[in-house]
Amino acid sequence: MITAERKPLDEIIAMILPFKKVLVVGCASCVGECAAGGEKEVGLLGSALRMDARMTTKELETREMTLERQCVYEFIDRLTGLIDQYDAVLSLACGAGVQAVAEVFPNIPILPALNTSFLGQTKEAGLWLENCRGCGDCRLHLFADICPVTRCAKQIFNGPCGGSQDGKCEVNPETPCAWHLIVTRLEDRNQLDLLEEVYAPADWSKKEGAGPRKIVREDQQN
């Protein structure tokens, strides 16, 4: 999923300051899962903003709603007819959601309430870990299903570097060394031969490309 964290309340209050009528819109998909922008967080943020407005005698009218996804047109369309009644939208979506809504309604400011973080997994309640960089050239099967691009601080394909000690990364002793995990799991799987391979430089054009990437699938178009 795409993970995100809500911006500090002060920043959000400063952002909505010029607007009197604000539509607070959550996204129930990824950022809902990571408890940053789902229905519950939308409710909490809406209340906090109204409370602040009352305390500071600021005029503010809000309405809350949560879309299933803010990055897909058929869900964004639910805002049609409603959004025009507001001065701004405060979006609790990832950056992709904010931009998708703004593209459909280009004349209304869509304010980002979240800082988008990374592609990751829910490790346990309240703990999310980054484990994919979307490099466009997945080779996890060669590295015991542990991504060196994401999980090694130096994105080494032929690791580990000399800073791996007691299974920890020298950059952050709380972070397991990805290569330690790779070596250990390959050993467990009896696949140590994969370690002897010298892996060639990555093709970063699949990640960096020529600016933003796109996927075109004719079979999906009608």
Added chain:
Amino acid sequence: MKIESQLKNVLAAGRFAVTAECGPPKGADPEAVIKKGRILKGYVDSVNVTDNQTGVVRLSSLAACVLLLQEGLDPVLQMVVRDRNRIALQSDLLGASTLGIRNVLCLSGDHQSFGNQTQAIGVFDLDSIQLIQTVRRMRDEGQIIGGEAVSPPPYLFIGAAANPFADPFFYRVIRLAKKVKAGTEFIQTQCIYNLDRFKEWMSQVRDRGLHEKVYILGGITPLKSAKMAEYIKNQVAGMDIPEPLIRRMKSVPAKGQRKEGIKISIETIQALKEMEGVHGVHIMAIEWEEAVPQVVEQAGLMPRPTV
């Protein structure tokens, strides 16, 4: 201008090589480099110039190498993959060779979060093993990455680092084998304080026959004090100082500790000289270049060969 690497010549002649490290200054000061070079001249075969080590901005390794070359020394250009992508790395390899530099040491580089530019992006387009492979292909096949011809190719003796003290231990020799497979011709090891572990690693190296495919230079860093020893043990990842060595440093009064540090280095070198497959030493006297002539002399490594 020099045609051959002195380091390569000494090693090829079967002599026990001695190199030392030179950290460029944090400023546009040629004299600082020249001063260090003059301390080392005559006592070492080559001088290894660090590339913004620990992620701290310093005079460039390439510029410092040229200054040392002008002083009649044989510089080793350290190149880390942290700050430059493959375009810049390959371009600098051509530049170094053009300027008469004959040795390159391919490294990952300390992570940028350790230095004074913690908000910098870490490039890591290639890793150190891929850099070795790149230099080797440029030199021997006349090709840059992607296969385009480069003519004339750079002429460089290729080195890399190995850390017998990092984890997982059984994998350290596999990684060395990968570096050899990628094309490295000499290896500088992490500082050796734990001789037992180093011996164990060397025996794995010999089991794989790697000592016949690559020249291995043992890393030596004279300890300045017991405090330094403790700092390294507790704060520096990938370094291993056994407790008895720390006790030994502590047992000497503070003003005698530098001398004790030098003594330990000399004993280590003597042990390395007897070890099959060790072809020389690399002395990293961090901001203490004056120690190098003492260590070299007292370890019986003088005079340096003229080959």
